Amino acid sequence: MNPKFIFETFIENGSPDHVMFGAFDEEQLIGITGFNRMARQRAMHRGELVQVYVDSNYRGQNIGEKLIRGVLNYAFTLDGIEQVQLSVIADNRAAIQLYEKVGFKTFGVQPRYFKAGDTYMDQQFMQLFKSDYS
Secondary structure (H helix, E strand, C coil), X not given: CCCCCHHHHHHHHCCCCEEEEEEEECCEEEXXXXXXXXXXXXXXXXXXXXXXXXXXXXXXXCHHHHHHHHHHHHHCCCCXXXXXXXXXXXXXXXXXXXXXXXXXXXXXXXXXXXXXXXEEEEEEEEEEEHHHCC
């Protein structure tokens, strides 16, 4: 039995606080991203942008930006959502530039967040406040 990906659970549950967006070429899925509202009562004013992916054959066509803006436009219509955050491997410059273009700002970097073999990767944390989004 294969474990489910988080986005599969979001789709199956159909909750407005946990959604996935897809980009398609005809019927082929070429990109995804999602939104996950924080579950704790004191954190429900925040959500997280998750699972950002665009097929490498379709990169450079603003698909990622359209997906992210679609999620943000949706999230900021939800009652009480004031900010959206995300995390990204700190040396992924292309992704970070895209997030900054949309309006996200870095609020921290955690060194050695991931480890693959003997290689460590830092994780960069970013956020966007509803009041700063246009």
